[in-house]
Amino acid sequence: MMEILNMGGYAAFVWPAYFFALGLTFFLYKRSVKQLVKAEKTAKDLGLIEEKSREIVLDQKQSA
Numbered sequence: 860m861m862e863i864l865n866m867g868g869y870a871a872f873v874w875p876a877y878f879f880a881l882g883l884t885f886f887l888y889k890r891s892v893k894q895l896v897k898a899e900k901t902a903k904d905l906g907l908i909e910e911k912s913r914e915i916v917l918d919q920k921q922s923a
Contacts, residue, residue: 902908
């Protein structure tokens, strides 16, 4: 088991790369969700969308 985790002596380079990639992915996901919420709020404030339209889309996704 330790041989696998050691990755042939390259673990000091591989594991930080995995953690960096995972952290960056999480950061980009959180930022995208924040931007989506902001865009939805702006569109709602401008009257471009209604709250019911989002519920209809969610219902359609759940029934599929």
